[in-house]
Amino acid sequence: MPTPTAPSIPLLDLSWASSPSQRPTLLKQLHAALFDVGFLYIKNHGVPQTTIDNLTNLLPSLFDLPKEKRAALSKTHSPHFVGYNGFAEEITLGKQDLREQFDFATELPVTHDRDFTKLYWRLRGPNQWPSELDLPGFRKAFTEYHDAVQELSYNFVHLIEEAFGIPIGTFDHFFGRAAPVTTQANGSSESRTFLPPQHRIKLLKYPPSELNAVGQGVGAHKDSSGWLTFLYQVSNEPGLEVLSADDEWIPATPIDGTFVVNFGNPFEAATEGAVKATTHRVIAPGPASNTRYSIPFFQGVPLDMTVSEIRSYIPEHVRRLRKEAGGEQTVSSFLDPRWDSLGESQLRKWVRSHPDVGLKFYGKEVVDYYTATH
Numbered sequence: 250m251p252t253p254t255a256p257s258i259p260l261l262d263l264s265w266a267s268s269p270s271q272r273p274t275l276l277k278q279l280h281a282a283l284f285d286v287g288f289l290y291i292k293n294h295g296v297p298q299t300t301i302d303n304l305t306n307l308l309p310s311l312f313d314l315p316k317e318k319r320a321a322l323s324k325t326h327s328p329h330f331v332g333y334n335g336f337a338e339e340i341t342l343g344k345q346d347l348r349e350q351f352d353f354a355t356e357l358p359v360t361h362d363r364d365f366t367k368l369y370w371r372l373r374g375p376n377q378w379p380s381e382l383d384l385p386g387f388r389k390a391f392t393e394y395h396d397a398v399q400e401l402s403y404n405f406v407h408l409i410e411e412a413f414g415i416p417i418g419t420f421d422h423f424f425g426r427a428a429p430v431t432t433q434a435n436g437s438s439e440s441r442t443f444l445p446p447q448h449r450i451k452l453l454k455y456p457p458s459e460l461n462a463v464g465q466g467v468g469a470h471k472d473s474s475g476w477l478t479f480l481y482q483v484s485n486e487p488g489l490e491v492l493s494a495d496d497e498w499i500p501a502t503p504i505d506g507t508f509v510v511n512f513g514n515p516f517e518a519a520t521e522g523a524v525k526a527t528t529h530r531v532i533a534p535g536p537a538s539n540t541r542y543s544i545p546f547f548q549g550v551p552l553d554m555t556v557s558e559i560r561s562y563i564p565e566h567v568r569r570l571r572k573e574a575g576g577e578q579t580v581s582s583f584l585d586p587r588w589d590s591l592g593e594s595q596l597r598k599w600v601r602s603h604p605d606v607g608l609k610f611y612g613k614e615v616v617d618y619y620t621a622t623h
């Protein structure tokens with residue numbers, strides 16, 4: 250339980266962005282939220298409740314599909330790491346996560362027009378959809394949800410830029426939304442464009458546990474699948490907890506109509522540690538609880554962006570914010586120069602969490618390389 254002095258997670262009203270008198274206060278709150286807890290709730294975010302309900306209403310039927318239909322959508326059929334994972338098939342901190350999940354992503358064709366010697370391009374590709382007959386309306390509901398949260402995510406990053414005091418659009422390169430830039434590499438100039446991102450969306454089910462012991466819904470972790478995470482907690486079941494700067498677990502209790510926002514390792518690295526990727530976990534529902542559903546949206550990263558390119562988009566002003574915030578000088582090891590691009594660090598992440606999929610589509614050498622303890 251938090252002590253009375255534990256910081257609480259701020260709730261920001263995004264409708265204030267369109268009120269000239271309230272906007273400065275919102276930006277101030279956002280600035281504080283970015284640096285204090287590193288987690289926040291947002292309300293009046295612009296994603297219509299019907300869009301959310303249309304997807305969340307289908308979740309029980311999705312997870313109730315017959316076992317063989319779920320197995321037919323197994324992640325082991327997809328080199329893009331999309332699809333179904335059965336209960337407790339994922340491991341965090343050496344322990345099974347007591348949840349079941351479907352991974353989806355922005356629907357994309359297989360990438361053929363880029364340098365295929367880079368294995369990570371294989372991460373991009375189509376979803377495994379349940380059939381329209383089995384789950385009518387699912388693909389449409391999912392796509393509308395994806396598009397609406399994508400829009401919210403781009404608008405939200407613009408607010409962050411404003412709160413940082415840097416030009417709006419500075420981070421647009423990270424989403425393939427900016428005009429080509431000319432970089433000076435090795436004396437020659439090169440024009441760079443980035444593909445539109447592949448966002449990742451997990452549909453998660455945490456059933457009530459049968460045991461009275463405290464169960465690990467998902468173990469303590471930082472997100473690494475995207476710049477920012479927009480999490481929708483579907484039902485009123487508690488369980489999500491956030492680690493404060495004082496190493497206290499703070500409950501992030503569901504609040505109707507809100508998303509929880511947090512920051513991934515790539516964003517921590519991009520801002521040179523100005524914004525932290527905060528550790529969080531989910532305690533599995535106890536035997537007397539209801540099933541908990543949740544939907545994290547991970548805002549996609551450009552796979553071919555290298556560490557030095559990311560740095561080149563960060564104004565000095567942002568680096569100074571880290572110092573002003575009194576942050577320690579070390580930055581996430583996520584962008585270790587050994588994983589030269591975001592694509593490589595993404596591939597490494599996926600192979601490490603699903604070595605069976607890695608083995609099938611990328612081969613033993615790749616799996617051994619990425620799973621070796623470095």
Ligand SMILES: O=C(O)CCC(=O)C(=O)O
Nearest residue numbers: 453467472489531543545
């Ligand atoms: O289910 C939740 O509330 C959080 C899930 C989560 O943190 C994750 O999948 O990265």
Ligand SMILES: [Fe+2]
Nearest residue numbers: 470471472529
């Ligand atoms: Fe997470």
